[in-house]
Amino acid sequence: MLYKTEGIVLKSIEYEEADKIVTIYSKNFGKIQAIAKGVRKTKSKFGSSLEILTYAIFLIYKGRNVDIISQTEILESFFSTSREVVKFAFAANCVEIVDKLTEERETNIGLFNLLKEVLHYLRKTNDPKLLTLSFRWQVMSILGYKPSLHHCCRCDKTINDQKEVYFNIKEGGVICHNCISKNKEGCIQISLYFLKLSRKLLITPLSVISKATIPDIRIKELEKITNLFLTYYSEKRFKTETFLKSLKKD
Structure with missing residues (x-):
């Protein structure tokens, strides 16, 4: 039986003498693995169609x-002729996240569209880190790990613009003043800027975020909380993170 689908190549590894095993995140069937005979x-006949980010x-x-x-x-070959190593690294990180956070044959059109958008806009943005961090928040939200940013995780009280705001990774969101006064264990103090920013990132299209920039100090706070949240709920480590960190040192 033959089937047809749009898809984005997440991973492509050599197999035997001339073949490749390709991992594809498809629109209609979720993540699939298939072999390409004689591709090397x-x-x-396949040309570059089975390369990562295609x-x-x-x-x-x-x-x-x-x-x-x-x-x-x-249909579109993301970064195939690009020499922008940094943007390529962020794009590779995005596909690794989708690969590691999804099971085979679980269809999720929302996630497929989000991945396609982030790869498209990464080529155009002036702030690839902000776009990638936004992508991570939206991926977690789509997969059912949306943080509580408007109500306290413990008592469900609405969080207003209070002077001190705390975030608890394990409890999945912000903690109100009253609850924090009783128990601060596992809580990280965050800025009001972060709270407002993260709320926006969860609902703003990547096409809009791709045109935005934020101060360096704000990016650092966003990166810290995002990575802690993603690592805790995914229970995964990402190889591309090591490469991204090495680029920061250059």
């Missing part, structure tokens, strides 16, 4: 043990 031969239409044969990629048609 000089005259392969958005394409895939025609795939449903095999008994493994699916086989039959044909491909590139």
Whole structure:
């Protein structure tokens, strides 16, 4: 049986002498793994369509043990000719997050569209870090880990613009003044700026965020809380983070 779907290549690894095993996040079937026969031969019909960050239409044969990629048609090749190493690294981080946070064959069109958007706008933005951090918050929200930013995690009281604001990673959001006075364990003090910013990032399209910039000190706070939240709820470590950190030192 043949099936057809749009998809974005998350990972592509060499297999045996001339094949590749490709992980694709597809629009219609979620994450799928399939083999491309003879792709590493000089005259392969697939060209660059199976490279990481490629958005394409895939025609795939449903095999008994493994699916086989039959044909491909590139729709957009993100960063294929780009020399912007930093933006490429952020894009690679985005696909690694989707790969590690999803199970095979679980369809999520919202996540597929979000991934396609972040890769598209990463090429244009002046602040790839802000865009990627926003993507992480929205991914977590789509996957059911949306933080509580308007109401206290403990008592459900509305959080207004109080002078001291605290965030608890394990409890999943902000803690009100009254609850914090009783128990501060595991709580991180955050700025009111962060609270307002994170609320906006969860509901603002990436096309809008891609045009924005925020001060360095604010990015550092956003990055710290985002990474703690993502690591705790995903229970994953991301290899691309090491590369991103090495770029900061250069």
